Amino acid sequence: MLRGFYTVASGMLSQQRKTEMLSNNLSNANTPGYKADQSSMKAFPEMLLSLQGQKLDVPTKNGLKIPMSQQVGALNTGVYMQETIPAFLQGDLQETERLTDVALVDGTIPVDPETGLRGGVFFTLQGGDGTPRYTRNGNFNVDGQGFLTSASGLYVLDQNGQRIQMPSDEFKITEEGRVLVNEIESARLGIGFALNPNRLTKEGDGLFRTEDNQPLPDAYGSEAAFGMQQGFIERSNVDTAKTMTDMMTSYRSFEANQKVLQAYDRSLEKAVNEIGRVNG
Structure with a gap:
């Protein structure tokens, strides 16, 4: 009992x-x-x-009892x-018309042959300890010094791992992630590619990091096909109706x-x- x-x-x-x-x-x-x-x-x-405890009587001259055991069954x-594992599915896109909002749009993403699951692409940020962080939240801002920052206040990094500073409030971000100021490219958003996103460690504020804090491979040089849309953000992929039912x-x-x-x-x-x- x-x-x-x-x-x-x-x-x-x-x-x-x-x-x-x-x-x-x-x-x-x-x-x-x-x-x-x-x-x-x-x-x-x-x-x-x-x-345990049952004994088998063996008819011998001096008498012999052999201990026996009987199986009762399995006990769980x-x-x-x-x-807990995040579901790395593409969320719906929501238009905001803000220049600093950028949404990643998944195309053909390679599948991990070991797990059979699709990989993922992420914006690259600079964590408070200097190591890279990754997110799908493209709700960015420009701070007082002109640097592009995430909603949690971390610096957004370019393809070379450097902070992105906007020389002007008027800029354009192309589908290829290029930051254009007066039609001149000043930077390119850093995008990391994870073949197996489940190996990433989830932190607060929608952030992820690698297990060894090493940067992810450059998504531009991978087989992953993706794009970006300025003036949009990717919404949460939480299915509220299903979540309420599960609760x-x-x-x-x-x-x-x-x-x-x-x-x-x-x-x-x-x-x-x-x-x-x-x-x-």
């Missing part, structure tokens, strides 16, 4: 964490470039139960949330585990107060 408490508790904890993940997705439904998290549940390893000891399902699962826990508690209380009572 006590083992059942742990099994039920693991189910409640996993559903609670899933609900927290889904709530975070909903809260970022309007965050540009946000990639919704997905969870995967995994059961703890099963145990094979056996009944619970479940846990193994990991209700997770809540019902939590509630079902809670009722099982209450039943275990009543059974244990009865065992202690009634079955274990010694009549004087």
Whole structure:
């Protein structure tokens, strides 16, 4: 019975964490470039139960009893949330008419032969520690010194890993990522390519980084086909209707585990107060 408490508790904890993940997705439904998290549940390893203590009588002169065991069956000891992985699907484009807003538009992106999943392209930013960060949020701004910055205040880097400074408020960004001022190219937006985006580490504010903090390969020199649209942003890819449905399902699962826990508690209380009572 006590083992059942742990099994039920693991189910409640996993559903609670899933609900927290889904709530975070909903809260970022309007965050540009946000990639919704997905969870995967995994059961703890099963145990094979056996009944010990039975003995087989062997008819010998002095008598012989051989200990025997009988298999009862498999026992699953619970479940846990193994990991959360962002869904790197293209979000819808929303027109803003702001010159500093840029949206990445995926074309033909190579597929990772190991995982069978499609790669991804990202804007390159300079993190606070100097190492590169990556994002799909193209809601950029120009600071007081004329540098192009992200919504979180990080510098946007060009193809050569340098900060992009705008000499004028009037500029144009082409589909190839070239920054034109008075029709003269002054920089080109840095775009990184990840063959397996799931290896990126997710941070806050829609940022990602590599595991070893090394820069991603230059997307312009890869086989990835993509473009950019100025005056647009990529919306979050959170499906609000599906997320709400998943939240209700997770809540019902939590509630079902809670009722099982209450039943275990009543059974244990009865065992202690009634079955274990010694009549004087």
